[in-house]
Amino acid sequence: MSTDYQQAREALGARLRELRLSSPTGRLTGTQLADQYGWNKSKVSKLENGRQTPTPDDLRKWAEATGQPEAYDELLARLRGFESHIRSWRRQLAAGHKPVQDTHLSAHADAALFRGWESSMVFGILQTPDYARSIFSRYSELQRSPRDIEQAVLSRMRRQEVLYDPSKRFHLILWEAALRALVCPPSVLASQLDRLAGTVGMSTVELGILPLSAPLKIPPATAFWMYDDRQVIVETWHAELWIDDDASVDTYLRTWKTLQESAVYGADAHNLISAARRALPPH
Template sequence: MSSSPLSSAQAARAAVATRLQSIMKDAGLTGNELAARCGWHKSKSSRIARGKTPPSDADIRAWCTACDADDQAADLIAASRNAESMYVEWRQIHRDGMRRIHEQTVPLYQRTRTFRVYASNVVPGMLQTAEYATGLLRSITHFQGTPDDVSDAVQARLNRSRVVREGGHHFALLLEEAVLYYRVSDDAALAGQLGYLLSVMAQPNVSLGVIPLGARRAAWPLEAFYAFDDAQVAVETLTAEINLTAPGEIRTYLKAFGELSKIAVRGPEARACITRAIDSLG
């Protein structure tokens, strides 16, 4: 199923570096000459040209000015910003805590009509209860060593999740059955979370499928991902969130979602999976 989202982000960064290299060569400059014109240490132009250091907007403007190519600066800045937004480390996203990112993504959730979500590790954020989210976000904060604003972040997550019950949004969600058993919170919180899944799946705008542990698979388990209409896919890895907007990559993830959908159970069978998980808690 295509290349990894990380390799796509790396390729986008490399494309910006290649364009900058070409501008420098077209101007007949060496890296040292360009650095001198920009007032940089000579190693800086080399690091940017090799894609080792992402250029700032100011770096790109200075580069283009030095190469008498000011007309290309705006396009390059846009391409560079897109490349950098594709791959953002969680420690960077959560540098001030987790509340801010939940608030910043509210407009994305509000304008999305159709959500397609594949969850291989935890219950999707928009379906999390306060107690389950508290346990999960507390463990994330501890692991990442980022500021602890868990209470505020949980409330922000719940506020963002209002889209499940308000305004004409449709949710197609796939959960690996193992997600129902993972103890990312205490047993009482997990039981409440599973009970909430039984409740919310009765809503007409929510389609919840569970992929049984013993299902014969045409598609292997993947990293968790969220598709927002046909416009963007957010892929969650251990270290970063990777945002994909290239049509070809979006089609690949939607194809994967379609293949995974074929092996999911829904309705009474999905309810039975969730009920068994609740019963296992004693």
């Protein structure tokens, strides 16, 4: 997917270069274009060679500077096309965490079968308010995003209502390391583990725990969600990948099934959660 993204960015850059060289008011040099808007002189080169993603405002200014303002809609459509698959956190979180949670809430609405793999923290859809609050606070600091923590927590709690919809099914696998990661105070993690133990018997949730001691066929790497085997959402440090091409979705499905082979369920999963609870430091 990153290759497709880069190819699309390079194609947009080539189109920008074409507009600059075919300006009806006369050929515009990169330096002239940069000076017109006070840009760093390397910015034009980076945009044209696909080494930097333009903002909508960059595209508007480019179209106007090259004397072809009618090209703006085309340029914006190209940008939106590849950004629908690669959604940078910088842009998504510009207005805070709540809009991102609302987007996922909307995505849940049309799906009936969810598969999830998480290696480092408890799934958002199973989090307690205090645990979610800690997670949002940590990521807000990392991404330097607006601190709309309480609004984001409320949106995440609304997402959890889908767990009680009998038409939905959640097949989730959690690495044991996530049960022990102190991304929050021990008292908060204790309550979170209690909440997690209560989901083991839910009719809509099939929760598997992949033990740290389990033999693995593949490394337990990046977390992801699958919606109805037709779309995958992968979180990285810089962006979310929204993947919908059949070959890539099939790869993630095989990955999920391979990890599932090493997971334990029912009483065994409950025992691992209880062991993590007992191992918590005093609080």
